[in-house]
Amino acid sequence: MELTFSNSISSTLCISPRAAFSGCGCRVTSIRCINESQRENQMIVSITGATGFIGKRLVRRLHADNHQVRVLTRSRNNARAIFPAKEFPGVVIADESEWKDYIQGSTAVVNLAGMPISTRWSPEIKKEIKQSRIKVTSKVVQLINNTSSEIRPKVLISATAVGYYGTSETQVFDEKSPSGSDYLAEVCREWEASALKVNKDVRLALIRIGVVLGKDGGALAKMIPIFMMFAGGPLGSGKQWFSWIHVDDLVNLIYEALSNPSYKGVINATAPNPVRMGEMCEHLGSVIGRPSWLPVPDIALKAVLGEGASVVLEGQKVLPTKAQELGFPFKYRYVKDALKSIMTTQ
Numbered sequence: 001m002e003l004t005f006s007n008s009i010s011s012t013l014c015i016s017p018r019a020a021f022s023g024c025g026c027r028v029t030s031i032r033c034i035n036e037s038q039r040e041n042q043m044i045v046s047i048t049g050a051t052g053f054i055g056k057r058l059v060r061r062l063h064a065d066n067h068q069v070r071v072l073t074r075s076r077n078n079a080r081a082i083f084p085a086k087e088f089p090g091v092v093i094a095d096e097s098e099w100k101d102y103i104q105g106s107t108a109v110v111n112l113a114g115m116p117i118s119t120r121w122s123p124e125i126k127k128e129i130k131q132s133r134i135k136v137t138s139k140v141v142q143l144i145n146n147t148s149s150e151i152r153p154k155v156l157i158s159a160t161a162v163g164y165y166g167t168s169e170t171q172v173f174d175e176k177s178p179s180g181s182d183y184l185a186e187v188c189r190e191w192e193a194s195a196l197k198v199n200k201d202v203r204l205a206l207i208r209i210g211v212v213l214g215k216d217g218g219a220l221a222k223m224i225p226i227f228m229m230f231a232g233g234p235l236g237s238g239k240q241w242f243s244w245i246h247v248d249d250l251v252n253l254i255y256e257a258l259s260n261p262s263y264k265g266v267i268n269a270t271a272p273n274p275v276r277m278g279e280m281c282e283h284l285g286s287v288i289g290r291p292s293w294l295p296v297p298d299i300a301l302k303a304v305l306g307e308g309a310s311v312v313l314e315g316q317k318v319l320p321t322k323a324q325e326l327g328f329p330f331k332y333r334y335v336k337d338a339l340k341s342i343m344t345t346q
């Protein structure tokens with residue numbers, strides 16, 4: 001048994017609803033102490049895709065603020081390795097057969113699961129990219145809908161992407177813009193349609209995520225080595241739009257959406273100042289100390305990222321109109337500051 005004590009004498013003991021099991025099969029009961037006011041605001045959040053680039057940061061944030069986190073995963077062992085019980089006491093790991101039990105009684109569900117898109121796109125992989133998102137979203141929605149109202153989560157935050165709008169070098173997109181006609185737009189439409197089937201009493205926020213910047217994952221982690229190899233020039237023509245968001249801002253936005261009832265419907269998760277790729281690479285070059293003059297050929301990117309390179313070779317200018325109307329306080333509004341912070345502090 002592991003005991004983790006924090007806070008004052010007036011603390012209340014909270015024990016995970018079901019005992020978690022450690023990798024060795026031993027019962028691990030985590031007890032955390034929280035005070036009365038924390039207890040009132042405590043959320044119970046079930047998260048799919050919690051083991052990914054964004055999910056890991058979200059779990060860490062929620063856990064640090066004493067919320068209860070339930071990791072809904074396909075692989076208990078992998079999730080336990082990412083969230084060891086010692087470092088994450090109280091975080092429940094649930095494999096697919098247990099998702100139902102844990103979605104019941106959760107305050108909210110965050111749905112981030114999906115097969116990575118930065119790969120070679122064979123017809124089979126394209127099918128899997130789409131199906132993985134629709135399958136998990138439909139399952140989560142069905143489990144929420146089948147739960148009786150007293151124990152049904154009140155909120156579903158479901159990921160989607162700015163790929164919804166298609167690509168353009170000239171248009172500007174916000175939440176009211178129509179969907180595009182390419183493959184990623186189709187994926188996003190069907191992904192969102194699965195989430196929209198959730199019970200109408202559940203507050204649904206569809207977060208259309210831009211390119212998430214962080215050192216330990218996403219496009220930037222893949223771009224940096226290619227960029228270094230080619231003396232740091234623009235990727236592709238450099239004219240394509242790059243609608244980015246710092247991972248901390250994205251996590252803050254999801255966090256806010258969990259508890260703020262005004263966060264509903266489609267919300268673009270992109271920084272207020274998207275840039276063209278040439279500008280993005282200039283800043284990246286200056287931050288990592290590489291001159292930015294020799295363009296990285298499309299072929300080199302495609303060799304590493306397959307057709308998934310389209311995410312950085314073709315882009316869209318997307319504005320976070322709704323988040324700004326809601327007064328969301330972006331910490332990183334300019335890509336230069338975001339890159340500086342990522343390359344120096346993470």
Ligand SMILES: NC(=O)c1ccc[n+]([C@@H]2O[C@H](COP(=O)([O-])OP(=O)(O)OC[C@H]3O[C@@H](n4cnc5c(N)ncnc54)[C@H](OP(=O)(O)O)[C@@H]3O)[C@@H](O)[C@H]2O)c1
Nearest residue numbers: 049051052053054073074112113114115132161209211212
């Ligand atoms: N990162 C970005 O720049 C970005 C931009 C726009 C949209 N998004 C969307 O935001 C979500 C989270 O992004 P991320 O970068 O954190 O993703 P990620 O690191 O690739 O993690 C996604 C998670 O989804 C689960 N998963 C992977 N393959 C799957 C499959 N075939 N079927 C079902 N589940 C699968 C995995 O969790 P388990 O193994 O634990 O089940 C994995 O940890 C994704 O849906 C992504 O499309 C991300």
